[in-house]
Amino acid sequence: MLGLILRRLSISAVILLVVSMLVFVATLLLPGDPAQALLGQQATPERLEALRAQMNLNDPFAQRYLHWLGGLFVGDFGVSTASGGSVAVLLGDRIAASLVLMAGAAAISIPVGVIVGTYSALRRGKAGDHAATGVSLVLAALPDFVIGIALVTLFSTTVFTVLPSVTMAPPGEHVWDYPSQLILPILTLVLVIMPYIIRMMRTTMIEVLDSGYVEMARLKGVPERQVIWRHALPHAIAPVAQVVAIQLAWLAGGIVVVEFLFRYPGVGQALVDAVTNRDVQVVQALAMLIAAVYVVVNLLADIVGIVTNPKLRTGGTR
């Protein structure tokens, strides 16, 4: 089992390395000179040359790549071409703000999704199940910004005007000092990822409830509550953990649209701004950051899968 996990770990590392090459090659394809972009059209040739040397633009490609890659590990993400400031400083607070959103969405959607999915499976074919399945089918189809705008029209502009539709924290203060501004963005993310958790939970739970050992437990007179909690639920968790992980990984990219919609000062908004300004350094840093989160979460999901799979527990390989 340990060997399998280590193998999976090394695959993830290689994938991230290849992704970093892919992301870095993007700079080469970009027309124009980053030094020129920073200094503007009026820059003297001497200053341009000095900045190029300072940004290592005259070095061979491989050396620049290694320099950039090494910088990533020590938190040096380069200099923003649009603002001239350090990318790491620019992103510090935003990463924390985005993590608040992601953690909030995960903390709500996972338990609620598991409970609704289980409920749906237990009441298979009844009204409650039909409602839960129907709603999650519709929600799963809707793009995230559609859900977000629907919530904004519903709760902040047109029907009820109870919640703020944009995030506005004065400079120097944190977004989480204003919890009411967090409700709509988090609710949007919850509604986007929960349907998948519900559907997966319902499917696996139905499968488990139909299995031989659950029937056996029922036949020998184990109380229904105990059948569900002790016999059925633990077996349904592993596949659901995979879906949860996929959804969490999706969050890393999905927050882009939601943050843009609510003008939330997080990583996603920064990415959209950077793309609009063609600020390559920032786009590169954020793409790597999001890819890293994505790969790590997927890795964790696979490890959960390996650990909870009884067939692999004894050390046998697939």
Next chain:
Amino acid sequence: MTTIDTQLEASAAVVDTPPGLLRRIVRQRQAKIGLVLTGIVVLVAVVGPLLLPWLTGYTSTEFAGRPFQPDGLFGTDNLGRDIFSRFLDGGLTLLVFAALATALGMILGTAAGMLAAYQGGRLDSVIMRGNDVLLALPQLVFALLAITVLGPQGWVVVLVIGITHAPRIARVTRSAASAVITEDFIRASEMYAVPRWKILVKDVLPNITGPLMVELGLRMTYSIAAIASLSFLGLGMQPPTADWGLMINENRIALTLQPWGVILPVLAIAILTVGSNLITDAVARASATVEESK
């Protein structure tokens, strides 16, 4: 001889498998609702542009009055253009781009997946590792990276969404195809020295249409969402084009004052994606029952 055999098989198939996949799909209530929903939106998107300026009196880029006024049926937008005209004109590009991106992804993904399954060995692992790399970047982030480099243009959006679909489709194709390629009829074709591409297209492909149809529906829904999202971020279609995603971006500042500029395109996109998701779900069920009855 093979033609006679296939004819015999075909006639036998007609006798003992009554409803085909398509009929199984249409028979479901869900699919009917989905077809009606998507049908309405597609009709609006395709016929809408033809009705301008006859129906509303304005083209989609013509100025109809002051911004955010309740003139006409649904009022004017941020630059004083007629919202209804822009709504009617804004769906076709989204649909066409989504269809092109989906088609590109399906072709690339199916080819890569079938080749990986059939060839096995080194080619298989190269293709699947390549997939893993592409899958390590979320679709939207990949698209944003490409747009940073190449600029926000239609073909970039289509290309990048298509390419990011491909590895996901390739995975499904590979697992579906690897179940088929061990069958005897494939080995028979190999013995007749049928060329590889012909085996893949004539023998493997028809046997994995079920999962591929599901994938097609799923990817179409995602393409619509992704392309509309990019336009909504201001990084897809560029002004002054009339486009549903862009309309939402342009008019959301005045959601309290003039909600129609946002609500019309949001509703259209919602109905479209829910409809196509219902159809996909029905296809998945129909192809699952086909598999079971085999």
